[in-house]
Amino acid sequence: MHQGRKDLLNRACKAYTKKRRVLIPEDLKHLVVDDQHELLYCYVPKVACTNWKRVLMVLTGDGKYSDPLKIPANEAHVAGNLRTLSQYTTAEINHRLRTYLKFVFVREPFERLVSAYRNKFTRNYNTAFHKRYGTKIISRHRVNPREEALEKGNDVSFEEFVYYLVDPRTQHEEPFNEHWERVHSLCHPCIIHYNVVGKYESLEQDARYILQLAKSQDVVRFPATVKSSRTTDDMAAQFFQKVSPFYQKKLYNLYKMDFLLFNYTIPSYLKF
Numbered sequence: 001m002h003q004g005r006k007d008l009l010n011r012a013c014k015a016y017t018k019k020r021r022v023l024i025p026e027d028l029k030h031l032v033v034d035d036q037h038e039l040l041y042c043y044v045p046k047v048a049c050t051n052w053k054r055v056l057m058v059l060t061g062d063g064k065y066s067d068p069l070k071i072p073a074n075e076a077h078v079a080g081n082l083r084t085l086s087q088y089t090t091a092e093i094n095h096r097l098r099t100y101l102k103f104v105f106v107r108e109p110f111e112r113l114v115s116a117y118r119n120k121f122t123r124n125y126n127t128a129f130h131k132r133y134g135t136k137i138i139s140r141h142r143v144n145p146r147e148e149a150l151e152k153g154n155d156v157s158f159e160e161f162v163y164y165l166v167d168p169r170t171q172h173e174e175p176f177n178e179h180w181e182r183v184h185s186l187c188h189p190c191i192i193h194y195n196v197v198g199k200y201e202s203l204e205q206d207a208r209y210i211l212q213l214a215k216s217q218d219v220v221r222f223p224a225t226v227k228s229s230r231t232t233d234d235m236a237a238q239f240f241q242k243v244s245p246f247y248q249k250k251l252y253n254l255y256k257m258d259f260l261l262f263n264y265t266i267p268s269y270l271k272f
Contacts, residue, residue: 005197012261013190030186031085034060037214042104042187045179046115051223058220069223104187106262107200109255114239115231116179121156130154137164158239166250184257237269245272
């Protein structure tokens with residue numbers, strides 16, 4: 001199964017990417033390093049990355065932590081708690097890319113996108129996202145917005161979020177936020193040859209497999225997920241109902257590489 005995913009990824013890379021560019025340290029900010037167990041993990045937000053970061057904190061913590069679930073989620077995302085590959089010298093980077101076990105976890109692109117929208121734009125506590133992105137989305141993509149909406153940015157609809165993503169100005173002004181950036185842009189799977197491509201759909205068994213490869217299955221167990229609120233295909237279908245076929249197609253084109261590289265089919269609920 002894992003070899004099949006890698007072969008498919010390699011074929012897709014050959015078919016759809018033209019020239020290989022050289023990676024710069026900026027490209028490696030999402031690769032978390034565990035020097036003790038010789039692991040490189042490229043984290044993708046909304047694909048169980050909090051739990052993977054917790055697991056890596058246990059593995060790199062010299063006994064400071066033993067149970068991943070006892071590590072608060074916000075602590076797992078504190079920048080200094082885990083080292084990333086961008087912090088090493090070129091020689092150290094090349095050595096790790098050549099010799100460490102490299103893995104990434106991916107998810108159906110539109111489920112991941114709906115999950116990011118739900119988390120960042122429909123939760124009252126995410127005021128930083130509402131201010132940073134919501135206000136801009138509303139001022140650009142809503143006709144006659146109310147004063148309060150312009151100020152708070154806390155009621156962005158999924159359709160408005162889609163308009164923002166496909167608007168050429170968005171990426172022209174700044175890179176996508178990591179929560180909706182494409183996996184191929186975060187993790188460079190056509191340049192970095194990952195040993196394992198894990199999938200959210202088979203998260204628990206893929207996680208077990210990686211910890212076995214890392215000879216760490218006795219040190220830490222990947223936390224079992226019991227999320228009843230997790231975004232599913234049915235839920236994604238509901239969100240896409242209100243998006244016109246024209247914008248569905250534009251959005252698909254934006255995320256097309258993630259669909260192709262990781263063998264996800266076009267969702268049946270799309271109408272273009």
